Amino acid sequence: MALRTRLTETLGIDHPVLSAPMDVVADAKLVRAVSAAGGFGILGGGYGNRAWLAQETAKLAGLRQPFGIGFITWSLAKQPELLDIALAAKPAAIMLSFGDPARFAPDIKQEGARLICQVQDEAMAGQALMAGADILIAQGTEAGGHGALRTTLDIVPAVVDLAAGRVPVVAAGGLADGRGLAAMLTLGADGVLLGTRFYASQEAAGADEAKRRICAAKSGETVRGIIFDLSRNNVWPAPFTGRCLINDHARRWMGREVELLQQVERVSADYMKARTEGNFEVAAVIAGEAVGLIHDIPPAGEIVARIVGEAEQILAGRSNSSRLPRNGTKE
Numbered sequence: 001m002a003l004r005t006r007l008t009e010t011l012g013i014d015h016p017v018l019s020a021p022m023d024v025v026a027d028a029k030l031v032r033a034v035s036a037a038g039g040f041g042i043l044g045g046g047y048g049n050r051a052w053l054a055q056e057t058a059k060l061a062g063l064r065q066p067f068g069i070g071f072i073t074w075s076l077a078k079q080p081e082l083l084d085i086a087l088a089a090k091p092a093a094i095m096l097s098f099g100d101p102a103r104f105a106p107d108i109k110q111e112g113a114r115l116i117c118q119v120q121d122e123a124m125a126g127q128a129l130m131a132g133a134d135i136l137i138a139q140g141t142e143a144g145g146h147g148a149l150r151t152t153l154d155i156v157p158a159v160v161d162l163a164a165g166r167v168p169v170v171a172a173g174g175l176a177d178g179r180g181l182a183a184m185l186t187l188g189a190d191g192v193l194l195g196t197r198f199y200a201s202q203e204a205a206g207a208d209e210a211k212r213r214i215c216a217a218k219s220g221e222t223v224r225g226i227i228f229d230l231s232r233n234n235v236w237p238a239p240f241t242g243r244c245l246i247n248d249h250a251r252r253w254m255g256r257e258v259e260l261l262q263q264v265e266r267v268s269a270d271y272m273k274a275r276t277e278g279n280f281e282v283a284a285v286i287a288g289e290a291v292g293l294i295h296d297i298p299p300a301g302e303i304v305a306r307i308v309g310e311a312e313q314i315l316a317g318r319s320n321s322s323r324l325p326r327n328g329t330k331e
Contacts, residue, residue: 003181003308003315007168007190010114010135011092012066014038015308016191017181018137018170019198019300021045021070021095022145022286024052027205028059030198030300035065037301038308042068042095045086048079057089066092068116072146073099074237080104087111093135098146098240102131118172118193120148120239125159135168137193141224142174144196144288146240153187160188176290178310185315194307196288201300207278210285211297213245219292221246227253228284230260231271244284245291249274 007016017039019026023046031041043060045053048071060067069086073096076082083104086094093114096104101117108115109132117128118137125136138159140152150158152173160169168191171184176197184192199206200214224243227250229235236242244250249271253260260267274282298306 003185003312005168005185005190007135007170010168011040013040015304016170016185017304017307018042018068018191018193020145020172020193020195021068021097022195022199022204023047023072024049025199025204025206025286026070028056030201030203030205031060031067032063033201033203033300034198034304035063035067037304038065039304040066040068040092041300042070042093043086043091045069045071045076045082047072047075048082050079050082050085053082053085057085060089060091068093068095068114070095070097070116072097073101073104077103083107087113095137097137097139098236100131101128101133105131105133116170119159120155121150122158122162125162129163129166133167135170136163137170137172138189139193140171140173141243142289143172144199144222144243144290145286146236146242147173147224148239148241152184156184156187156189174289176293178307178312178314180290180293181307181311182314182318185311186318192307194290194303196290197294197303197307198300199287200294200297201303202297203300207280209278209280213280213285214287214291215295215297217245217287217291217294219289222287222289222291223250223254225250225254226257227260228271230257230264231267231284232275233264233268242284242286243288244286245280247284248281249284 021042021044026044034041095116097118114134117133171189172193
């Protein structure tokens with residue numbers, strides 16, 4: 001059975017699987033690999049490094065498959081001209097997260113790109129729909145990186161109900177395999193967006209040690225809070241906090257955030273040094289609760305194929321089981 005949804009139709013893709021626009025980690029190489037496999041790769045525009053964005057969008061020139069470019073909305077507002085660089089690359093969609101998209105929606109639509117908005121509650125979803133969002137991503141707190149407090153199991157059906165069929169809804173947060181895709185489709189979502197699973201892929205631009213740590217981590221070995229934001233002197237607006245793997249630095253400062261803030265200059269210097277040196281007992285590995293489901297570092301295309309194949313089998317089995325009589329024997 002083919003997993004054709006409103007999402008695949010809207011974006012012109014084969015499979016309802018999107019890779020998250022992880023800052024720096026989701027570079028052109030990862031985007032190309034995911035899109036070539038029939039998914040939808042999204043370049044990680046992140047906080048807006050002009051040189052990096054120009055470099056990576058140039059590498060996407062000539063890509064036949066649809067792809068997207070994602071930004072942190074409140075950060076893009078400080079450098080709105082970066083949207084012009086992104087739109088010049090002719091993406092099929094621009095993804096905006098963490099802030100009101102209304103300022104940027106007209107320019108995105110005028111260039112013929114779809115507007116994807118990631119939201120964490122119904123108020124944000126309503127705001128995105130008012131701005132003209134073509135696709136909503138309902139992000140649960142299990143997601144790696146920045147997010148809020150609603151769980152994926154809670155926020156996805158809530159946003160599906162709010163959207164009421166007007167636009168496709170994509171689920172994000174704690175998902176890494178075909179079981180997650182099948183479950184979210186059953187909840188009414190039209191696809192999934194995955195970050196941590198694609199971080200641990202051969203094409204992702206993350207450090208090898210970070211990928212190894214994701215594979216070694218067990219369920220429950222991540223933490224959400226403000227420690228790594230304070231440590232890099234980059235405090236986010238409420239209600240957004242960050243999730244990463246637990247390490248020595250997180251253990252040291254959990255419950256002592258006020259003290260960390262008082263020592264932020266020294267801590268920030270040490271933290272940036274650790275990032276440069278690849279010391280991930282201090283520097284954060286941005287990862288979500290899906291780490292317990294991730295045990296290898298395959299090509300991104302293989303990840304897409306695995307997830308879709310497993311979901312197809314699960315949903316086909318569910319369909320077959322629904323035709324069984326109550327005594328468990330086939331009719």
